[in-house]
Amino acid sequence: MPEHMMPAVQDDGQVLTPFMDAVVKVYCVHTQPDYSLPWQRKRQMTSTSSGFIATFNGATCLLTNAHSVDHHTQVKVKRRGDDRKFVARVLSLGVDCDVALLTVEEDEFWEGVTPLTFGPLPRLQDAVAVVGYPIGGDTISVTAGVVSRIEVTDYTHGSTDLLAIQIDAAINGGNSGGPVINAKGECCGIAFQALTGNDVENVGYVIPTPVVNHFLNDYDRTKGFTGFPALGMVWQRMESEALRRAYHMAKGQKGKGSLNPTSDAANVLQPDDVLLSFDGLEIACDGTVPFRTGERISFSYLISNKYVGDECQMTVLRKGEVHTVNVKLSKPHQLIPPHINNRDPAYFIVAGLVFTPVSEPYLQSEYGAGYSTEAPVRLLDRLFHTLPKNGDEEVVVLSQVLACSATLGYEDVYNVQLLKFNGEPVRNLRHLAELVVGCTQPFMRFDLDYNELVILETQAALRATADVQTSHSVPHLCSADLRKSGLAWPPTASADIAAESSVQPK
The missing domain is CATH 3.20.190.20 (N-terminal domain of MutM-like DNA repair proteins)
Structure with missing residues (x-):
């Protein structure tokens, strides 16, 4: 860990760092739905995780992971060095991005705390520290590591592909929701998941500040969570030369084919359109766009930076001709949804x-x-x-x-x-x-x-x-x-049912 990230030591021997007092331990009671018997819930269970106090647009907020308070019936938080647990209320649950916004009504909880500030997206090999309350002990834990990779990654809890940071610091159970601190003492993300397996060691994932800021901006605008938008289509790479010639792509043209557009995109896109650019950025045949110097990233990253209802400008190749269209981004709708947004199952x-x-x-x-x-x-x-x-x-x-x-x-x-x-x-x-x-x-x-x-x-x-x-x-x-919705069920059995029917058993 860099010298300026090392904790200062007071005369009495106590270890003190500026960011540790903003990190809290989250206690949650979960009552999960019983999908086999959807009219009831399962036996309640408890979990502990991490969270932190930060400042955003001049306001102080309390953040953790969405999966840390999934199907919650009670949430409590405890600050470092305090013996009291304060009841917290969930203001917004971003299942897609695995971020939850909490608040505590008691003023005592917020007294004397110095909130963390959000820093920029880190660079590869930047030093970071994961701070939280993982399993194996009751006190706060700090684990050092470096940034290994930054790319669009599958968020397990929300089954969504969003930008994520991969680090080589261990993220264990209980670390979820804790801040990841850069060398300047700024929060550069939230710890949320880890890759496990026999051949895997110390592969942790962090929700970066652009995704966290998107969630918080969404709450500021709507006082809720509208989610991350989608184009509403299925696409494939255009790396095959035969495929490119069949779609009349000129030499040097890049892009990818779109198939069966749905949602609002169906009004302006057509099957077999070839996407050439998104908001002026050229889309390569493998579906990537320029990211930072020497880096490329999936073009879905550009979509995730926008909000539901925003418009984007796209250039498409349609039957050999180039067209420019404006597409309204909508909320993703999947035939089988990845989650039920903390509701009870319908039946x-x-x-x-x-x-x-x-x-x-x-x-x-x-x-x-x-x-x-x-x-x-x-x-x-x-x-x-x-x-x-x-x-x-x-x-x-x-x-x-x-x-x-x-x-x-x-x-x-x-x-x-x-x-x-x-x-x-x-x-x-x-x-x-x-x-x-x-x-x-x-x-x-x-x-x-x-x-x-x-x-x-x-x-x-x-x-x-x-x-x-x-x-x-x-x-x-x-x-x-x-x-x-006003459904009256069951109705009283009636003798007025027609004696004959066009639908007869076979």
């Missing part, structure tokens, strides 16, 4: 059939950490390769079948996508609920993936729905978001 129960939208946390809950290989192939195809056709489309699955008189013979059906209800394609869970509530036919027909079929007698299903609620101790037969 809908009819008879013993439990329906829920698929998310990555749902897949992880059902199939473990290896869900990317263990989950059903059709669901993985929706996750990795399928784009939504409209903004409200969801993958709704029959999660499980609760035993009841109306569902005899269907007990072994689980985690299969629902495609149609009584012949009508199902767009999302709310659409399914509306179709079921409004059903006037004698039979309810659920067409599932893999050509599976579930048919229930409507009257029997309505009667069984109330029985299921009692026998399985289900407090509500649909999730809070559906109830708030």
